[in-house]
Amino acid sequence: MHNNRLKILLFVYNFKHKKSVDFIKKLYENNFKIDVIVAAKLKEIKKPKKIINYKANNDYVDHPSDLAKQHNIPYYVVDHNNADLKKITLRYSIDLGIIAGARLLEGNIITLFKKGIINFHPALLPECRGLDSLLWSIYYNFSLGVTSHLINEKIDSGLLVLKKEIEVTSSDNLVTLHKKIYNLQLDLIVPSLKRIILNQTFSKLDGNKNYNSYMNESTQYKVLQMLDDYVSLFKKNNE
Numbered sequence: 001m002h003n004n005r006l007k008i009l010l011f012v013y014n015f016k017h018k019k020s021v022d023f024i025k026k027l028y029e030n031n032f033k034i035d036v037i038v039a040a041k042l043k044e045i046k047k048p049k050k051i052i053n054y055k056a057n058n059d060y061v062d063h064p065s066d067l068a069k070q071h072n073i074p075y076y077v078v079d080h081n082n083a084d085l086k087k088i089t090l091r092y093s094i095d096l097g098i099i100a101g102a103r104l105l106e107g108n109i110i111t112l113f114k115k116g117i118i119n120f121h122p123a124l125l126p127e128c129r130g131l132d133s134l135l136w137s138i139y140y141n142f143s144l145g146v147t148s149h150l151i152n153e154k155i156d157s158g159l160l161v162l163k164k165e166i167e168v169t170s171s172d173n174l175v176t177l178h179k180k181i182y183n184l185q186l187d188l189i190v191p192s193l194k195r196i197i198l199n200q201t202f203s204k205l206d207g208n209k210n211y212n213s214y215m216n217e218s219t220q221y222k223v224l225q226m227l228d229d230y231v232s233l234f235k236k237n238n239e
Contacts, residue, residue, distance in 0.1 A: 006095040006115060006197060007035045009088070012064045013101035014039035014077050018056050020064045022186055023100035028071060030190045035092045036074045038085065039064060040103060047214040051221060054134075054174040056182070081106045089113065096196065098189075099151075107153035115196055116150035116159070120185040124163060125149060129156035130211035134178055135223050138230045139215075144168065144177060146184040148192040149205055157207030161192045168234040174227065 008027070012020035020039075027034055068075035074092070078084050080102050088094075089112045097117035099105075110117055123133030125147040128140070137144050145165035152158040166180040195202075215223070 005033065006193070007093050008032065009092065009094045009097045009113070010034045010037045011080055011097060011099045011102040011105075011117075012037055012039045013042065014064065015042050016058045016061045016063050017101050018058055018061045019182075019185070020101045021062050021067060023098065023189065024064065024067045024071070024073075026186050026189050027098075032190075032193060034071070034073050035094065036076065036088060037064065037068050038080060038088060039075060039077050040080050040101070041077065043103070048216045048220075051217055052174055052224070054178045056179075079103075081109055085109055086112055096193075104155065105151065105153075110151060110153065118161060118192060118196070119149055119151050119156075119158075120188060120192075121147045121149065121156050122181045122185060123147065124165065125156055125160070126206040126209045128212070129209055131213055132215040133212070134174070134181060135215045135220060136212045138223050138226060139219065141230065141233065143234065144181060146181060146188055147205075148188050150196075150202065152207070154207040155211045157205050159202035160205050161195055161202055162188050164188060168231055170231060170235050172231050172235075174224075 010023065010027070012023070024034065065075050076088060094113060096115040097113045099117060099119040105117065121133070123137050124143055124145045127142050128137045130136070134144065143165050145163065147163045148161040149156070150159040150161060164184060166177070166184055168177070
């Protein structure tokens with residue numbers, strides 16, 4: 001494991017969830033030990049119908065609890081804003097929280113973590129905050145990418161750790177763009193944690209920019225109509 005390592009708590013969902021599982025695998029592949037996992041139960045959330053399914057199917061994904069057993073990681077099923085979280089962070093002397101799946105975390109939870117809680121947002125901040133960030137980035141003609149940041153009580157705000165754009169090519173569609181952004185989240189885990197271990201100074205993100213909710217169906221159709229023009233605008237110049 002890494003020298004001067006951080007004591008890590010990983011936030012996940014307590015169901016088959018690709019990001020939860022892939023974060024566990026990525027951390028262990030790169031010799032980062034997870035000291036404890038806190039898993040939130042499934043909640044039914046009302047949201048508009050997706051007119052195109054561009055996300056991976058979770059049906060064939062492992063359950064996070066299975067990987068926790070495999071790596072001997074203590075695993076607690078508890079609401080992420082529950083008061084029990086304080087007991088867990090103290091018991092395991094946690095330095096850093098990592099979000100691989102979580103609801104909005106309250107300020108009194110965030111302050112429990114000595115080094116903070118890092119999130120990997122599938123868009124560039126502060127321009128594109130909130131939900132359905134791939135779709136809204138296309139709608140507003142924002143570049144696509146990933147931002148890792150130490151969160152505060154505002155949505156997709158806090159301190160900027162790393163930010164990187166994806167490369168768009170003429171063959172891209174919503175499925176391939178989503179996959180590139182997802183893979184970039186995984187790729188930014190290690191360099192982001194190394195920056196935190198080195199105690200680097202991080203700049204504040206503008207938390208006053210508007211944030212987006214789930215995109216309604218009619219706007220999704222507009223995004224589909226805009227997609228070809230968006231790809232033409234952002235594809236590599238030397239393609």
